[in-house]
Amino acid sequence: MRALIASGGGRLTWRSVPAPPPPGPDAALVRPIAVATCDLDRALALGDTPFPLPLSIGHECVAEVLEVGGEVANVQVGDRVVVQFEINCGLCGACRAGFTSNCTGVPPLSMYGFGLGGGHWGGVLADQVAVPFADAMLVPLPEGVDPVAAASVADTICDAYRHVAPHLPGLLRRDPDAEVLVIACLGGRTIYSASVPLYAGLIALALGARRVRLVDGRADVRAVAAGLGLEPVHPRALRTTPPASLVVAASATSRGLWAALSHTAADGVCSSLGGLHRTARIPMMQLYARNISFHVGRTDVRALAPSVLELIADGRFQPERVISTRGALDDAHRVLDAHYRTGDIKTVLSR
Ligand SMILES: [Zn+2]
Numbered sequence: 168m169r170a171l172i173a174s175g176g177g178r179l180t181w182r183s184v185p186a187p188p189p190p191g192p193d194a195a196l197v198r199p200i201a202v203a204t205c206d207l208d209r210a211l212a213l214g215d216t217p218f219p220l221p222l223s224i225g226h227e228c229v230a231e232v233l234e235v236g237g238e239v240a241n242v243q244v245g246d247r248v249v250v251q252f253e254i255n256c257g258l259c260g261a262c263r264a265g266f267t268s269n270c271t272g273v274p275p276l277s278m279y280g281f282g283l284g285g286g287h288w289g290g291v292l293a294d295q296v297a298v299p300f301a302d303a304m305l306v307p308l309p310e311g312v313d314p315v316a317a318a319s320v321a322d323t324i325c326d327a328y329r330h331v332a333p334h335l336p337g338l339l340r341r342d343p344d345a346e347v348l349v350i351a352c353l354g355g356r357t358i359y360s361a362s363v364p365l366y367a368g369l370i371a372l373a374l375g376a377r378r379v380r381l382v383d384g385r386a387d388v389r390a391v392a393a394g395l396g397l398e399p400v401h402p403r404a405l406r407t408t409p410p411a412s413l414v415v416a417a418s419a420t421s422r423g424l425w426a427a428l429s430h431t432a433a434d435g436v437c438s439s440l441g442g443l444h445r446t447a448r449i450p451m452m453q454l455y456a457r458n459i460s461f462h463v464g465r466t467d468v469r470a471l472a473p474s475v476l477e478l479i480a481d482g483r484f485q486p487e488r489v490i491s492t493r494g495a496l497d498d499a500h501r502v503l504d505a506h507y508r509t510g511d512i513k514t515v516l517s518r
């Protein structure tokens with residue numbers, strides 16, 4: 168079968184690789200039908216992360232089930248499913264508690280699309296993908312939901328959701344005018360794409376926020392944000408921007424984290440998607456004096472995906488509005504090359 172391999176210098180090549188063996192009793196074999204870029208993919212493909220190249224790229228998809236093992240109960244051949252990017256067993260204590268990103272049934276950081284660093288599970292830009300724990304990992308796509316719209320539920324959409332959904336309803340009960348501030352990029356450019364910040368803004372609106380500001384130094388991202396009903400803020404204006412009850416630290420930089428924590432209102436929440444930097448400065452006294460809650464960590468996609476799909480299925484959240492480029496899976500090498508070399512926000516490739 169074919170798999171798209173990213174190697175040094177951002178080179179992308181379809182290579183012939185061995186097809187996965189027939190699935191074991193708990194496993195399934197799927198065929199990706201819509202594959203989305205993650206905000207980290209540009210950095211991954213250009214070798215700007217700790218994950219070594221070459222690697223089989225792609226970790227967000229909706230797929231069609233090709234084959235299932237004898238003990239699989241939740242999905243059938245032909246079903247369309249979200250294939251979440253974190254490998255998890257569904258049975259260990261962590262999985263049963265909903266902490267599916269720290270499954271103890273597989274080695275730590277087991278993921279599709281991260282090469283050696285994610286444990287050789289392959290990428291989803293391939294003709295077939297082996298899913299070792301089908302009942303645990305595959306979430307059927309609700310009736311009427313477009314696979315292209317939902318491809319990023321496998322990672323980035325759930326990543327955005329977890330910064331907003333656990334915190335915003337409580338903050339709005341306390342103050343219906345509670346504001347949301349998303350800090351995406353403080354400079355004029357960054358290697359990271361802007362889909363998580365934009366999804367977070369849309370989800371905040373869907374969950375009832377009246378005012379959502381998005382800080383980004385990139386003019387094109389501010390324009391997209393404005394089109395989505397978010398209030399774009401140039402980083403220069405951040406100093407005069409009031410603190411918000413919920414702040415999403417989405418810059419993946421130490422400086423952005425400082426800005427986010429400094430702009431969190433008293434008794435508010437700051438949620439960070441993390442970053443690849445090892446250390447960061449934290450305004451401790453301010454957090455203490457203002458009683459600020461700070462969250463950071465990886466996404467438990469499997470635990471969140473059903474709620475996210477519900478929000479999409481009932482039309483309250485339209486993630487397809489964030490898609491900037493659509494293309495054919497067979498053209499992935501060309502379309503993604505353009506994605507990596509530009510500031511493109513979200514590319515989705517489909518059959
Ligand atoms: Zn990702």
Ligand SMILES: [Zn+2]
Binds near residue numbers: 257262270
């Ligand atoms: Zn587990």
